[in-house]
Amino acid sequence: MTILLEIKGLTKKYNAGTVALDGIDLQVKSKEFIAVIGPSGAGKSTLLRCINRLVEPTSGSIDFLGQRVEKANSRDLRHVRSQIGMIFQHYNLVSRLSVLENVLHGRLGYMSSIAGVFNRYSEEDKKKAIALLHKVGLENEVYKRADELSGGQKQRVGVCRALAQQPQLILADEPIASLDPKSSAVVMDAIHRNCTEQGIACLVNLHQVEVAKQYASRIIGIKNGKMVFDGPPEALTDYHAALIYEGKESQMYQQQVAEEQPNPTGRKYA
Numbered sequence: 406m407t408i409l410l411e412i413k414g415l416t417k418k419y420n421a422g423t424v425a426l427d428g429i430d431l432q433v434k435s436k437e438f439i440a441v442i443g444p445s446g447a448g449k450s451t452l453l454r455c456i457n458r459l460v461e462p463t464s465g466s467i468d469f470l471g472q473r474v475e476k477a478n479s480r481d482l483r484h485v486r487s488q489i490g491m492i493f494q495h496y497n498l499v500s501r502l503s504v505l506e507n508v509l510h511g512r513l514g515y516m517s518s519i520a521g522v523f524n525r526y527s528e529e530d531k532k533k534a535i536a537l538l539h540k541v542g543l544e545n546e547v548y549k550r551a552d553e554l555s556g557g558q559k560q561r562v563g564v565c566r567a568l569a570q571q572p573q574l575i576l577a578d579e580p581i582a583s584l585d586p587k588s589s590a591v592v593m594d595a596i597h598r599n600c601t602e603q604g605i606a607c608l609v610n611l612h613q614v615e616v617a618k619q620y621a622s623r624i625i626g627i628k629n630g631k632m633v634f635d636g637p638p639e640a641l642t643d644y645h646a647a648l649i650y651e652g653k654e655s656q657m658y659q660q661q662v663a664e665e666q667p668n669p670t671g672r673k674y675a
C-alpha cells in the first residue's frame with residue numbers, strides 16, 4: 406500500500422504554553438481506517454488540524470503525497486486541502502443553504518474562484534452529490550435547508566460533503582461526539598462503508614474505545630500529546646486502554662454506538 410501521509414516529530418505549542426503535541430511520528434497508508442483515541446485534552450484535534458494546517462504546527466514535518474504541508478504556500482495548501490476531506494464535530498454546515506448546496510461545497514477546491522463564488526456547479530457534480538445523499542438515506546432531504554435537519558442528518562450531510570471532494574484522506578474530528586447512540590451508529594457506518602468502498606484512508610478521533618474497536622483497522626492512542634499506542638484493535642487490551650485514559654477512565658465509555666435495529670420498511674436509515 407502507498408504511504409499517503411508521513412508525520413515526523415510533530416510538535417504543537419499553543420501561545421499559552423500548552424504543549425498539545427510532543428513529537429508525534431505517524432505513517433498513514435492508503436485505505437487505512439485509523440481511530441485516534443485518548444482522553445479530553447490529549448491532543449487528538451490538534452493532530453488532525455495540523456495535518457491540513459487548520460492549526461499551524463510548531464515544528465516537525467508533514468508529508469502528504471510528496472508535498473511538505475508545513476512549508477506549503479497558499480496555492481499548494483489549497484491543492485493539499487482539496488485532497489483531504491474534513492468532518493467536524495459540530496458539522497460546520499451553512500444553515501441557510503440547502504442540503505445539496507452544502508454537499509456541493511465539497512467541490513469548491515476543484516473550481517475556479519469565479520465559478521465558486523457564483524455557485525456554478527456542473528450537472529455531473531450535482532448528480533454525484535444527489536447520489537451520495539441517496540446512499541446515506543437523505544434522498545428526501547436534498548432540497549431542505551440544512552438547519553431543518555436533526556443532528557444525525559446534519560452529520561450525514563457533513564460526510565457527503567467530505568466524500569464529494571473525492572479525497573485521498575478523510576479527517577473526522579469527533580464526528581459522533583454530539584450524537585445519540587443510534588445516530589452515531591448510522592454516521593459511523595456511513596463513514597466506514599464509503600471510505601472502504603472508495604478506497605479512502607480515514608483518521609477518525611473518538612473518545613469511545615469500543616467504537617474504535619468496532620470500526621478501525623488500526624488504533625492510535627494519544628496521551629499528553631504523545632503517541633502511547635499504535636496497533637490493530639485486537640492488540641488494544643484493557644491494560645492499554647486504562648493506561649491511555651489513566652485518571653479519566655469514565656471518558657472511554659461515553660456513549661457506545663448501538664447496533665442497528667432491524668427495519669421493517671427495508672430502508673437502511675430512519
Ligand SMILES: Nc1ncnc2c1ncn2[C@@H]1O[C@H](COP(=O)(O)OP(=O)(O)OP(=O)(O)O)[C@@H](O)[C@H]1O
Nearest residue numbers: 419420421423425444445446447448449450451452
Ligand atoms: N487554540 C488553543 N489555544 C490554547 N490551547 C489550546 C488550543 N486548542 C487546544 N488547546 C490545548 O491543547 C491541548 C490539546 O487539545 P486538543 O483539543 O487537541 O485535545 P483533544 O484530545 O482533541 O481533546 P477533546 O477530546 O476534549 O476535544 C489541551 O490542553 C487544550 O486545552
